Each structure stands twice: as C-alpha cells, then as structure tokens.
Amino acid sequence: MKVKLEDVCERGSSNLKQSDIIDKSGEYPIYGAAGYLGNIDFYHQDKPYIAVVKDGAGIGRTTLHPAKSSVIGTMQYLLPKENVLPEYLYYVVKYMHLEKYFTGATIPHIYFKDYKNEEFNLDTLDRQIEIVGILKKVEDIIEFRRQELDKLDNLIKARFVEMFGDTVSNPKGWERMTFRKASCRLSDGPFGSNLKSEHYSDTGIRVIRLGNIGVGKFIDNDQSYIPEAHYERLKKYTCKSGEIVIGTLGEPNLRACIVPDYVGIAVNKADCVHYIPNPELLNSLFVCQYINCPETQQLASGMIHGQTRSRVSSGQIAEMPIFIPPIELQNMFADFVKQVNKSKFYWLSKKYLISNRT
Template structure:
C-alpha cells in the first residue's frame, strides 16, 4: 500500500454532449448524466469502464461508475483509470472524497480537476483492490435489500393513511375541508440560522419517499438568492415536476431551493405527518400533476394548489396516524 494522488491514477476527459443531443436517439450504448442513466444511443466515447463526476450545477461531486462503451453529457467529468487502479476501486475512492467541497461559483457551482487532482489516498495492489471492491459490493447489496424493506414500510404508511382518512381528493369520509392556503400557508422561517447552514436542493431529495439523500452544509455567504428558509414546523413541498412526489419533513432549520415550498400547517388544524402523507397520496399527485404550467419545466399551478380543499379530520385521529408513522420509522432503523 502506498499514498498516491488522484491525478496519479486517472486522467481527466471532457464531453461536449448536451442532453438535447441524445433526445429520441436509439442504439446499444448507454449515456449518463448528473442523475444517472439517460438512455441508449448509437455511439460511444469511452471504450473501457470509467468513473464520471458531476462537475457543473446541482449535484456537483456526485460520482458514477460507468460501463464500457458508453458516454456522458457535458456536465460530467470523465475520470479515466490508469493501469494501476481498478475502475470500481477508483469509484469508491472518489465517492469517499466528497469532491463537492471544491466547488466555486454561487449561481452555478463548478468543480475543477486541477483543484482536486492532488487528493491523496491509499493505493493497494490490484489483487487487494479487487478484494476490497468485492467486500464493498456485498455491503451495498445488503443496503439495497434493506432499502427494499424500507420501501415496503413506506407503502404500509400510505395504505394506513387511506384506510384512516380515505382519498384526500374524493374525501369519501366527508371530512370538513378548508383551502390549502388557509390551513398550510407558505411561510418562511424568520429566525436566525447561524453562519454554517443546511442548503437543500431538489436533487438531494429522494423521489416518492422524501428521504434526504445528501446533507450539504455551506457558509451563509454561499447561499444563492433563489432560496427559501424553513424550520421544524414546516413541510417542504416541491412545486417542480410534482409527479416526482418530493415532500420533506425537515428535522432542522435551513435554506432550500425556491422550488420547495415551506408550508406551515396550522397546529390547530393539521399536523405535519398528516399533511405530508396527504401530499404523497397517489390521488393527490395525480390531480396536481394534471394542473401544471410549463412544458419543459412543469410546475404546480399555485392557484390550484393554494385553493385545494384539504380534508381536516380530528386532530386526535391525525395524532394517532403520526404515532403510527413514528413507530414504522423506528422499524426502518433497526
């Protein structure tokens, strides 16, 4: 084992492909973007497996292991392994480095190979690298299995919601209703947030579950203008691409992209758990997804959203549901 720099084991490569260049293309060769696999095309730029890193925009530093005979779009940086490192080993190493710490630029963040190529790590022999890769792959397989179990628990919560309250759209239990804007208005947190703050972007929120994929802590000076503030009384709802169903119950204060609405449920009317799972129900997602504006960047019609009639069951029943959610959440961490 010896200490080496990242630049000792890989070469950088760049791509000039745009996502629009691969729309409606077909073929045998995969192409990747910041969010992962995009689709297949009839060409490829790299003959061998490699690592790609998001270098521009949201998600900078995110690392992907890409297959042979594939390509990436221009927001990604190729890291092409030399003969002294396995692509899989390089992937784990780079992912552990958290290259997002090298970002520059407030409006559109960037990271540059010249800034992180001197990151040091321990390089083992190829045989040892293979052993480590196999071990980590087994661990990740166990994690994937656990994630499937967690998804089933999330489905259990959704089923329990419908059982207790019915569809929030058809309201079969005939609960009293009030407009969303009256019982869960958009309210930014007005308190102090300190010098180092949590900054939540949409790509850091898992679709359908609202789980936080990545916590990004930045200095307050690095927070852009297009943000909102929130605390632990808010529910964050994504108005962009509502079909992705990104709804968050934050566990701390912070800043978020302005694409997330900081809803503040009135404690005399709603609790956060009830509101969150109402917004996540299939019926609500289907309804609100049909009421969007903008073709390329579909956003929820705020008029329709604010005027939605929210069924308001008794708080005692909502609190019973919240206790059920809490119990299931405990099962997720066992």
C-alpha cells in the same frame, strides 16, 4: 504509491438533458443524479466509467456505470485509465467527498479542475481486485439494509393510497384547495446577493440547501451555515424543525421533507420552498407524502421550465391542487408514519454502524 486523481482518469462531459430522452426507447441505459432514467437507442461510453453529480441537488454524489451507457449533463464522466479498475476508482472517488469543492450560491457546481489533484494510494491491480472484493461484500450488507428501508417506505406509500386514494384522480372525492390557500406560509428562499457562498461560515445558523431535501427524508451530508449577524438580515426566511421544505430543482424536480429536530432554526435557500400548512386543514406528514406521491410528481413534471436548469417555481406550487381529507384521518396517517419511522431508525442505525467500519 501516491497518485493524483488526474493520473488515473480522464474527464468527459455530456450535453444531454432529461427532456431530450422523453419518449425515447432502446437497449442502452441512461442515468441522472437520482439514478436510472430509462433506455435510449445510443450510448456515450463503450467502457465502464464513474460519474459525479456536478450541478444542483446531490452534488458530489459518485456512481459506477456499465459499458454502453450514458449520463445526462448534470453529471461529469470520469473515464478510468489502464492503471486502475473502474470499481476501485469508484470507491476512491466516493470517499473523497467531492461536494466540499462546490462553488456557486444559487446553483452549486463542482469542477474537475478543482478536485483533479486529490491524492490517494494506487495499489497494484491484484491488490485492487482484493480490495474491491472486500468492499463489495460490505456494500451487499448495506444494500440489504437499504432494501429493508425501501420496504418500509413502500408500506407508507401503500397506506396513503389505501386511506386517501390517488392524489390526481381523487377517487374519494375529497375537497380540493390550492397549496397557497391551505397554507400559513409558502415562501422561496433568498435569491442573488442576499445569500452567496462568501456569506457562509463554519458555524452559526443552518442553511437548508437543495442537496438537503430528499424524497421524504432530510439529507444531512451538505452542511452550510451563516453567521448570526447575517441571519438577522434574512430572518423572514426562517425555517424551523418540524416544518416542510420543498425542493424545486434537481431530481426529482418536486420533492419534500420535514426539517428534523436537530436542525433547529434555519433559513431556506433559493429553489427551496418553505411550506407551513394551515394546521386546521392539513397535517405536515400528510402534505409531505402527498407531494412525494408519483402522481403529484407527474403533475409537476408538466410545469417544469428553464432551458439549462429545469425547475418548478414557488408560484406554480402555490397554485397546485391538494385535497383536504378530514384532519382526524390525516392524523391517523401521521401516527402510522411515526411508527414506521421508528423501524426505519432501527435499520438506519445498523446501516450507519456498518458504513462507519469501512
């Protein structure tokens, strides 16, 4: 039978911030938008539940969590009622693509009141069990593909450390510069009234948002555009394929990726830093991996500021150090990354085919 989302779950909220759990320990897991954060000595929910990212990067992402666990405040609890299995509700909400309900120009939000009337077919509990079993088998295959991709990512990380060393301790003694000094461009996106949600259109010039910037990968789920007429007012924020964009808000607070070829010309939004390295000093693929190294992210974690929305500013990034190995060595690393990315494309295509059959 047809039901609304609010018929099968209740919403709950969390007031926990990531900074609240630093140095905490315990037996109960806590999760954020990017996944598991650690263990603490208390929990918010005593039964399994669904969580939806409601603020910032990854908005609309849906996850299933175990009993006796918690999430931080950027996520919305959806607590299943007796007529629905938590696993069934998870699959239902996941395929609703709640990101379409976002509001807010600088920091996107979604609210339960806006998506609570989403309708779907509620099967009997026996049928729910059957459907969940089928979908779990499909997800197991997808998870295997993901693990293969993770192995390739780890191969890139290991190669970086082998060639260049730790980004903070700099054991090979490379020359250091600030990100600004080693750049041709370092610029945050437009704030305030220059780019608001009412400026968006169905087609036009692509807007690169926080949700598009993953750790070493461009996430294409969240597609936003502005008309060419409005782009003329924002031309100084132009980003192009092959250039670097850096996310400074969300999880992790510092992450970078390359704008893919199919995006073409775009503009970066607030809290999305556009970075073009000096090509005589730095290779873009090298810079991207440098930023995404755990040691660099740990360094950036000490710069995080903001009470409600923790971020790293473009000014702080500008003054961060980056070491400068010989450009020939960086280019060798970039060639290695390109070869690995060909293998990643193979596994991604298999994952895509499976996902689109479900």
